[in-house]
Amino acid sequence: MNDYTNAIPLLSGGLLGPLALFALVSSITPGPNNVMLAASGLNFGFRRTLPHLLGVSIGFTLMILLVGAGLGALFQSSPILYTVLKYAGAAYLLYLAWKIARAGELSEGGRRAQPMTFLQAAAFQWVNPKAWVMAVGVAAAYIPASGFYINLLIGTLVCGIINLPSIGVWVLFGSSLRGLLRQPGAVRIFNGAMALLLVGSLYPVALDLARALAGN
Template sequence: MSLTTVPSGEQIWLLLGPLSLFALVTSITPGPNNIMLASSGLTFGFRRTIPHMLGVNLGFTLMLVLVGLGLDTVFHQFPWLYTVLKYVGAAYLLYLAWSIAQSGPLDGGRQRSQPFSFLQAALFQWVNPKAWVMCVGVIVTYTPQTGFYWNLILAAAVCCLINLPSLGVWVAFGAALQKLLHRPQAIRLFNIGMALLLVASLYPIAQDLIS
């Protein structure tokens, strides 16, 4: 059947439940985006972290659509490009971990650094290993070939709607800690803990290097 065939209502409902559960679990569990958002929420507050949060949400949605529309074929033709992107992303995550570990509290009413901008957060998705895993998982498992393009639009919409409040939970968690962590040393220790979790998220890539 054609890729553009409109799926039936029954097919959509059968897909919607599992897809929503997948989107929720992968969006709300710890990963580079959520760890960075929690740290940003603590350091800069919820309001100043909103552009970062929206950049992650819309950047991932666009990435999912582009990969689904055929960008993955580029990596099949040039597998080395995916490998390069993966290790560049790992190196960038290490840099971000170092930056988070160095982040401190408010200093005389001014921030020691700036939160991620919308564009920075959106572009970061292309070097985020978890974002790639989520994209591949959605496309392979939840976008049947019958009516593929319609299913891709549905998958992107579901992921976008579920992903945003899931990210907001992590920002709110970090922002809430501002009321509990008043001492600069406590904030520094929290950020160091987030940085270590970010480094730990690179475990699968480390395994590839060792094996």
């Protein structure tokens, strides 16, 4: 009963609406996940991209829960772990951008390319800088201290419900272009643009690195 009563600050204290808006804006705006989902929608279609889509949404939702439950405190006590993860994630994103730029219906040797799997997409959230910013932001700014854990569960559920259709829009966007971009050259241009957007999404990491180097 006490846990339920303590959940009131999130349910009726004016935080639920702002949390929902934060989840919508953060989920639907361009970022590594959405760029890759759009590219996958174009190259593989909506149905074959579903595992990727679900992996992103469920993986990110679980990340919010775990970060809020204390994983974020681990990185606060040992900043080097977060730094290593951040730059490893940036390197992995550059690799993914290179793969997207070269993507097409057929890979080298005539073998069909494969979309990202559910587990790959879920694991990717842990090296995605935008996902980290969102997860930490939810836990720090929108979960009240009173009844923290029950509120964390509620906030995680809200974010998960909003995230799935928001990122699904990007898959629909990519898959809707399959009928328009029939020529291999047009597909390459689209994939190249998505790869550039993915690289561009790393500008906060590049800015942090530039500041660190300047400080040294």
